[in-house]
Amino acid sequence: MGAYIIRRIGQAIIVLIGISIIAFLLLYAVPADPARIIAGPHATPDVVNQIRINLGLNLPIWEQYLKYMGNLLHGNLGTSYIFHTSVMSQISSRMGPTAELALGCWIMELIIGIPLGIYTARHANKVRDVVISALALIGISLPVYWLGLLLLFAFGFKIQIFPLGGTGGIYYLILPSITYGITGAAYYMRLLKSTMLDVMNQDYVRTARAKGASERRVIYRHVLRNALIPVITFAGIDIGTLLAGVVLIEETFNWNGMGMLAYQAIGNQDIPVIMGTVLLLAVFVVLFNLIVDIVYGFVDPRIRYD
Amino acid sequence: MSKVLESTDLQNVLEVKDLQIEFKVDEQYYKAVHGVNFHIAPGETLGLVGESGCGKSVTSMSIMRLLKDPTKVSGQIIYQGRDLLKLTENQMRQVRGNEIGMIFQEPMTSLNPVHKIGRQIGETLLLHRGMSASRARKESIEMLKRVGIPRAEQIVDEYPHQLSGGMRQRVMIAIAMACNPSLLIADEPTTALDVTIQAQILELMKQLAKENGTSILLITHDLGVVAETCDRVAVMYAGRIVEEGSVRKIFKNPQHPYTRGLLNSIPKLTGERKRLEPIEGNVPSLRNMPDGCRFAPRCPFAMDKCVAHNPELFEVEDGHRSRCFLQEGGQ
Ligand SMILES: Nc1ncnc2c1ncn2[C@@H]1O[C@H](COP(=O)(O)OP(=O)(O)O)[C@@H](O)[C@H]1O
Numbered sequence: 001m002g003a004y005i006i007r008r009i010g011q012a013i014i015v016l017i018g019i020s021i022i023a024f025l026l027l028y029a030v031p032a033d034p035a036r037i038i039a040g041p042h043a044t045p046d047v048v049n050q051i052r053i054n055l056g057l058n059l060p061i062w063e064q065y066l067k068y069m070g071n072l073l074h075g076n077l078g079t080s081y082i083f084h085t086s087v088m089s090q091i092s093s094r095m096g097p098t099a100e101l102a103l104g105c106w107i108m109e110l111i112i113g114i115p116l117g118i119y120t121a122r123h124a125n126k127v128r129d130v131v132i133s134a135l136a137l138i139g140i141s142l143p144v145y146w147l148g149l150l151l152l153f154a155f156g157f158k159i160q161i162f163p164l165g166g167t168g169g170i171y172y173l174i175l176p177s178i179t180y181g182i183t184g185a186a187y188y189m190r191l192l193k194s195t196m197l198d199v200m201n202q203d204y205v206r207t208a209r210a211k212g213a214s215e216r217r218v219i220y221r222h223v224l225r226n227a228l229i230p231v232i233t234f235a236g237i238d239i240g241t242l243l244a245g246v247v248l249i250e251e252t253f254n255w256n257g258m259g260m261l262a263y264q265a266i267g268n269q270d271i272p273v274i275m276g277t278v279l280l281l282a283v284f285v286v287l288f289n290l291i292v293d294i295v296y297g298f299v300d301p302r303i304r305y306d
Numbered sequence: 307m308s309k310v311l312e313s314t315d316l317q318n319v320l321e322v323k324d325l326q327i328e329f330k331v332d333e334q335y336y337k338a339v340h341g342v343n344f345h346i347a348p349g350e351t352l353g354l355v356g357e358s359g360c361g362k363s364v365t366s367m368s369i370m371r372l373l374k375d376p377t378k379v380s381g382q383i384i385y386q387g388r389d390l391l392k393l394t395e396n397q398m399r400q401v402r403g404n405e406i407g408m409i410f411q412e413p414m415t416s417l418n419p420v421h422k423i424g425r426q427i428g429e430t431l432l433l434h435r436g437m438s439a440s441r442a443r444k445e446s447i448e449m450l451k452r453v454g455i456p457r458a459e460q461i462v463d464e465y466p467h468q469l470s471g472g473m474r475q476r477v478m479i480a481i482a483m484a485c486n487p488s489l490l491i492a493d494e495p496t497t498a499l500d501v502t503i504q505a506q507i508l509e510l511m512k513q514l515a516k517e518n519g520t521s522i523l524l525i526t527h528d529l530g531v532v533a534e535t536c537d538r539v540a541v542m543y544a545g546r547i548v549e550e551g552s553v554r555k556i557f558k559n560p561q562h563p564y565t566r567g568l569l570n571s572i573p574k575l576t577g578e579r580k581r582l583e584p585i586e587g588n589v590p591s592l593r594n595m596p597d598g599c600r601f602a603p604r605c606p607f608a609m610d611k612c613v614a615h616n617p618e619l620f621e622v623e624d625g626h627r628s629r630c631f632l633q634e635g636g637q
């Protein structure tokens with residue numbers, strides 16, 4: 001197990017370096033001239049050139065990359081073209097609210113999605129399942145933005161239980177989490193339902209029944225544990241991406257998170273900030289993939305020994 | 307229909323009477339099992355033989371009431387004087403794994419991959435004996451020893467994927483026998499195993515059953531297995547019993563053309579090498595059941611009346627019956 005984890009961490013680092021190269025090439029090399037953006041449309045070529053030299057943009061791309069990575073190792077992600085503050089400080093000031101929101105959304109998806117998945121699998125093809133599955137389809141196709149506004153209107157404005165937006169504790173977190181939970185839970189529900197139906201046809205489930213286990217016991221002891229394996233993968237990748245920000249939710253609920261930072265940076269063509277948020281997203285996705293793999297080892301004994 | 311002595315109900319562990327099983331295929335019900343009767347005495351091993359698709363597994367699953375809806379099961383399945391088809395689901399759960407144990411064809415997939423061996427054996431004891439987890443674990447180790455698994459103290463904490471097919475089938479036997487059932491149903495228990503392992507597993511089943519006085523319903527497509535293991539045999543074809551009797555009588559004096567066909571297709575160990583002659587054709591599917599004798603399309607002796615009428619079970623000799631017009635009016 002120890003060797004396995006070390007090997008996986010090694011792989012993760014290689015993946016991250018690969019992603020950083022690709023992101024760097026796409027951001028710095030393709031939209032040709034960041035210096036022009038910084039200088040503004042009316043600047044003279046001399047000014048633009050001076051900026052280019054100051055930022056090191058005149059150097060060959062690989063040298064720029066190495067410099068960037070060297071700074072990165074010292075915790076320096078560069079300076080925002082627009083705000084002239086360090087990208088690191090911008091990101092770290094958003095990290096707290098983003099983590100809160102990500103966790104809230106994720107937990108809500110799981111709380112809604114997993115019980116519904118179990119329920120619809122147990123009652124597959126009955127009216128209840130058909131109704132819930134239809135509702136789930138609606139859930140998936142609802143625009144987050146629209147649902148968020150609807151909930152805000154209902155529970156923030158008409159019945160004033162929750163704040164109308166902003167950050168600051170659990171009260172602020174509930175509506176955005178529910179909004180995201182409703183739209184995201186449908187994926188969990190469908191994934192869990194289909195794997196459970198698969199597992200229910202396995203021979204070992206027949207063995208459990210032949211032992212005299214109750215339907216409840218069969219579902220929770222024998223089916224669920226096996227059916228959760230793909231759900232864990234999905235949940236791991238899901239939280240990784242959520243931690244990089246949830247743009248639509250952040251916008252709707254006026255939540256100052258990573259998503260808004262990235263969104264605005266793209267609008268401003270603020271390349272160091274975009275690069276920083278992209279790298280952060282990559283780190284989270286890779287990190288949670290790694291965590292998923294380790295958790296796998298505990299859920300599925302077959303994986304530990306290969 | 308043939309008459310069965312009513313008094314045998316009490317002597318027999320299991321008495322299946324006029325069993326009918328229908329499956330729904332495309333909004334219509336089709337009969338997979340058609341009026342099957344058989345019985346098993348205490349300590350007796352009955353072989354249920356037939357090619358794949360004849361309805362053997364479905365019959366055994368109906369005894370355990372494990373067939374999934376939409377399925378219609380009718381007739382009587384009398385176990386120790388009680389009709390299992392009339393029990394509630396709760397009562398039936400007390401029977402499964404406790405009074406009737408079951409093992410299956412696929413040892414590689416019949417154990418839950420995420421639970422330790424000990425817990426899988428212990429679950430039966432937990433459910434039916436109300437044992438604590440630690441007692442159940444100790445008992446599981448004992449069971450592992452009884453089914454001949456070496457290093458029982460270690461294996462109890464291992465997972466199924468760490469064991470070979472033969473070892474897993476031993477674990478399945480341990481699960482099925484943990485509560486000392488009166489009846490063990492073994493559905494092709496050795497089909498998926500190597501020949502050398504097959505004999506060991508059959509031997510183990512026989513030995514445990516003998517120690518406990520357990521009756522066995524042994525399902526197989528292999529008459530060779532029957533010869534080694536069973537006391538009596540019921541040959542099944544296309545949802546019906548076509549011949550039944552003691553193993554000795556059936557092997558010495560097979561009557562039904564289907565039984566003879568099966569016998570010709572087992573490898574002989576003695577005498578000069580004989581070419582295996584599999585029966586030509588296939589078992590009919592549920593939707594294409596022939597009227598009359600169901601074996602007629604494949605039978606070298608088929609007559610006009612075979613196609614028009616379904617033969618009854620005719621008595622050939624004492625305790626030996628055959629469902630074929632060739633035996634009409636005895637021998
Ligand atoms: N759930 C089911 N739905 C429809 N047909 C089935 C079902 N289960 C079994 N059958 C059919 O019933 C017949 C008997 O099957 P089975 O008992 O598995 O045969 P055996 O065990 O003798 O090989 C086969 O024709 C099979 O296709």
Ligand code: SF4
Nearest residue numbers: 599602605612630631
């Ligand atoms: S009844 Fe006729 S068709 Fe059927 S087995 Fe006997 S001879 Fe063959």
Ligand SMILES: [Mg+2]
Nearest residue numbers: 359362363494
């Ligand atoms: Mg079968």
